[in-house]
Every structure is written in structure tokens, then in C-alpha cells.
Amino acid sequence: DAGVIQSPRHEVTEMGQEVTLRCKPISGHDYLFWYRQTMMRGLELLIYFNNNVPIDDSGMPEDRFSAKMPNASFSTLKIQPSEPRDSAVYFCASRLSGFEEQFFGPGTRLTVL
Amino acid sequence: GENVEQHPSTLSVQEGDSAVIKCTYSDSASNYFPWYKQELGKRPQLIIDIRSNVGEKKDQRIAVTLNKTAKHFSLHITETQPEDSAVYFCAAMREAAGNKLTFGGGTRVLVKP
Numbered sequence A: 001d002a003g004v005i006q007s008p009r010h011e012v013t014e015m016g017q018e019v020t021l022r023c024k025p026i027s028g029h030d031y032l033f034w035y036r037q038t039m040m041r042g043l044e045l046l047i048y049f050n051n052n053v054p055i056d057d058s059g060m061p062e063d064r065f066s067a068k069m070p071n072a073s074f075s076t077l078k079i080q081p082s083e084p085r086d087s088a089v090y091f092c093a094s095r096l097s098g099f100e101e102q103f104f105g106p107g108t109r110l111t112v113l
Numbered sequence B: 001g002e003n004v005e006q007h008p009s010t011l012s013v014q015e016g017d018s019a020v021i022k023c024t025y026s027d028s029a030s031n032y033f034p035w036y037k038q039e040l041g042k043r044p045q046l047i048i049d050i051r052s053n054v055g056e057k058k059d060q061r062i063a064v065t066l067n068k069t070a071k072h073f074s075l076h077i078t079e080t081q082p083e084d085s086a087v088y089f090c091a092a093m094r095e096a097a098g099n100k101l102t103f104g105g106g107t108r109v110l111v112k113p
Helices: none
Strands: A005-007 A010-013 A019-024 A031-038 A042-050 A053-056 A065-071 A074-079 A088-095 A102-104 A108-112 B004-007 B010-014 B019-025 B032-038 B045-051 B056-059 B062-067 B072-077 B086-092 B107-112
Touching: A005 A088, A010 A019, A019 A088, A019 A108, A031 A074, A031 A102, A042 A065, A042 A074, A053 A065, A074 A088, B004 B086, B010 B019, B019 B086, B019 B107, B032 B062, B045 B056, B045 B062, B072 B086
Parallel strands: A010 A108, B010 B107
Antiparallel strands: A005 A019, A019 A074, A031 A042, A031 A088, A042 A053, A065 A074, A088 A102, A088 A108, B004 B019, B019 B072, B032 B045, B032 B086, B056 B062, B062 B072, B086 B107
């Protein structure tokens, strides 16, 4: 397996634009997680899914953020409209279940000008 | 919910010396404690984990200890090498309570040659 795949790897956009980040989890994994990493706030869990169903979105900062998982092999995180404070590295991660290892994708570095 | 505190936030050691990172958690029912290493510009990767039925686990130069009574666990790196320089994150999880990892704030380790 190629591991968790994220695209794009880098995104530069202007304030007010819509941004869509994409993730393909490892095949067969039951859980998918979206994290945001910044120097100030560390590694924050935004939302996670179990079997394509959102379980906990309490980390989503505000209504500008939304996430979907239409099937077991694809998820999106959308920011609309984007703001400069959304600039961060966004990681997607997947895990089989329970005590199994959680694998992170390479991340998407988002810069909002 | 779970809260994980990690100390110190930065740690500088001489090559060959040992490094110790400590974490405390709040949920006494947490039963899984992984450690992740994140090199500069890379994704977090699992380096070692421990379950609550074990007090200590070793893997070559790294070891993790768990004190359930005090609700703290530690990462020990012996004979540090320059390639150990990275940010280390501890995490805690209560299996079957959402299977969500709660991460500590991270420790930046610098190994000086």
C-alpha cells in the first residue's frame, strides 16, 4: 500500500477563496482523522470518521470548515471562505481500529495570503 | 475529555547522553499510549507504544514507562544521536471511547554533536 495520500502537497491561495484538501486513507482502515498543525497550537484534531460516518467534529474551528467522506477511500476538508489564520499544515491520518498504529499522510501546507 | 500535558517543550542534550520526556494524562480509563516522532518538514511517525497492562517497553535505544496510578508515562532515549533530533509527541487514548488519540503539545529535542 502507498500509505495515506494527500493532495495537494502545497496550496497558496488568497483570502476569501475556497480551499479543498483531499485524502485517500490506507485501504481497509476504519478510521480517518483530519488534523491541523501550527507552531502556536500544536497538533489539533479537527474531525474524525469511523466507517465513513463523522463521529466527532468538535475540533472544527468554525462553520467555514466542513469535511466529508463519501466512501471508504476518499475524504475532503473544505474551507470556505479561507482566511490568513487558516494557514497551517493539514494532516490526514488513518487507522484500522483500537490499538492499531495510526498512519499520517505527508500533509498539505496551506498558505492563505 | 482527555487532556495530555507534555514536558519539557524543548530539550537539548549532548550526543551520547540520555533524553527523557514526560507526559501526564487526565482520564484514568485511558489504556493506550503511543509516541510519535516528527522530523522537520515530515509527518509524525509512530516510534513506540504501550498498553495499560504493561509497565515498561523497550525497543533498542528507546523505552517507555507507564505509571497508571500517577497517570503519567515517559519516553527514554539512550545514547542519543544527531538523527534523534526531532519533535516528539505523546498521546493517550481510551479504546472503545471513540478511539481518538489526544496528543501532548510536543517536545523539540536537539542533539548536539
